[in-house]
């Protein structure tokens with residue numbers, strides 16, 4: 302028998318305790334890991350490395366309000382501006398409402414230049430781009446989306462509108478690759494399809510995406526654009542792409558605060574459950590601890606053994622919880638990645654895993670230390686008497 | 690006090706108590722349990738500590754075994770002045786010199802008989818193989834080799850106490866302390882355990898101090914010491 306064997310066997314002495322602690326750790330680590338990963342994913346939306354030189358111009362009153370496409374003329378005239386692209390969230394689905402992914406009506410003439418990193422423009426040939434420009438009922442899709450649906454160039458994708466009452470049939474003209482999987486979960490089609498199919502959208506767009514030459518120009522440009530359209534029928538709110546995405550995410554409420562709140566609640570709950578269970582388990586072993594010490598185990602040695610037990614137990618639960626979360630992450634990617642493109646990147650990062658393990662370790666140490674310390678301070682004779 | 694009354698025969702003392710006192714306090718009230726105990730126990734003795742319930746037998750045994758500290762007096766056991774040792778040194782001293790036998794065996798329920806016996810050896814510098822040999826020897830001595838993979842709940846009370854005895858002797862201690870070792874056993878198993886303890890004393894030269902209030906058990910010892918209200922009353926040599 303080795304020390305580890307002794308710790309392991311003592312750990313299994315109370316099945317109720319082991320199941321309770323491992324079970325509650327699995328659940329809470331799973332919850333925390335998924336929530337923290339969600340936060341990481343949401344953060345990554347607002348930290349797209351390519352968004353530094355783009356602005357979004359939208360209606361001051363909210364994302365659902367429209368702007369006249371004619372604003373584009375003014376935007377284009379600004380010396381800082383490189384390209385301007387009208388972009389409207391279409392919100393259609395393919396075959397099944399659950400099979401939902403990001404799809405946009407966008408200005409085909411400027412979309413590639415405006416989002417050239419996302420489309421991997423450097424790897425596309427001029428002929429490929431022209432194919433799309435030539436076909437007014439054409440569309441472009443990201444590779445991972447195409448793979449998931451088994452699409453190839455030339456296939457027809459019937460989209461069912463949910464926000465707009467049209468069901469365009471689009472022919473895939475180009476499949477692009479980009480460096481971030483979330484950027485590939487997207488379909489774009491010609492803006493005209495929306496304007497011509499939906500009379501109320503004629504001459505209107507949800508937002509303009511403006512690419513500037515130099516990021517330093519952004520603050521000045523924002524100020525000038527919003528001032529220019531102030532007091533018009535359609536006042537604008539211009540902001541960086543990150544800020545825009547954040548606003549989009551904020552529609553779902555203050556997710557970040559909620560997630561942090563839930564995380565803290567879960568950690569506290571698990572601390573209470575673990576401390577209580579460990580405390581009971583250790584107090585029940587008063588006689589045994591006294592016998593160990595009578596045999597010559599020092600108080601600090603017994604304390605280390607008890608701590609090792611607690612940490613091992615909690616670590617075991619945490620590891621299982623992480624495995625479960627890891628498995629669930631795949632599910633989240635395929636289920637949610639279709640609804641909201643950024644979930645295509647959803648994963649339990651090593652940072653999240655480490656955070657959970659460190660948290661579990663702290664819970665294990667904290668919850669065991671107090672009762673274990675008290676137990677090893679108790680006089681041996683008193684512990685022996687407790688046998689009755 | 691007449692020293693002769695506590696003459697346990699000649700020989701080098703292994704346990705020497707000088708003016709040992711132990712009191713407990715209930716708030717400001719001192720409750721004396723042991724008062725001025727002077728006693729020498731020679732190497733190789735087998736002593737039964739007797740006396741009415743509450744007379745301080747367990748308290749005295751715990752002091753000798755180094756799991757409790759006196760409030761007065763000094764005690765030298767196995768060549769060590771116990772008052773001079775700090776808690777960790779005292780723990781190491783117990784591991785090296787004292788084997789414990791309890792009334793209710795106190796085996797670890799999740800460990801096999803073998804593992805229970807091996808437990809005190811984990812603190813020694815012995816390697817795995819050496820430990821295994823020592824455990825096998827100890828189990829053979831208590832005649833439980835065939836039960837070594839059983840868990841305590843798979844053993845009878847007598848067998849459990851024999852495992853506990855194997856655990857007590859596996860480190861080859863100089864002294865065995867036993868607090869009512871037969872208190873939970875029926876007559877037949879008690880006889881067996883007492884026979885075993887007698888052999889440990891006679892054949893292996895272990896010094897044994899056993900607390901008991903059972904005259905039959907005390908009869909197995911070579912001397913009986915009677916405690917009365919915290920003072921030594923008399924010592925009697927057992928005639929066989």
Ligand SMILES: Nc1ncnc2c1ncn2[C@@H]1O[C@H](COP(=O)(O)OP(=O)(O)O)[C@@H](O)[C@H]1O
Nearest residue numbers: 713720722740741742743744745746747748749
């Ligand atoms: N921790 C303690 N606190 C207060 N009194 C104690 C404590 N331990 C023992 N006593 C008292 O000391 C006396 C002797 O106890 P003990 O040595 O166990 O007696 P015995 O073993 O002879 O029955 C008893 O009156 C008991 O109540």
Ligand SMILES: [Mg+2]
Nearest residue numbers: 746747748900
């Ligand atoms: Mg007693």
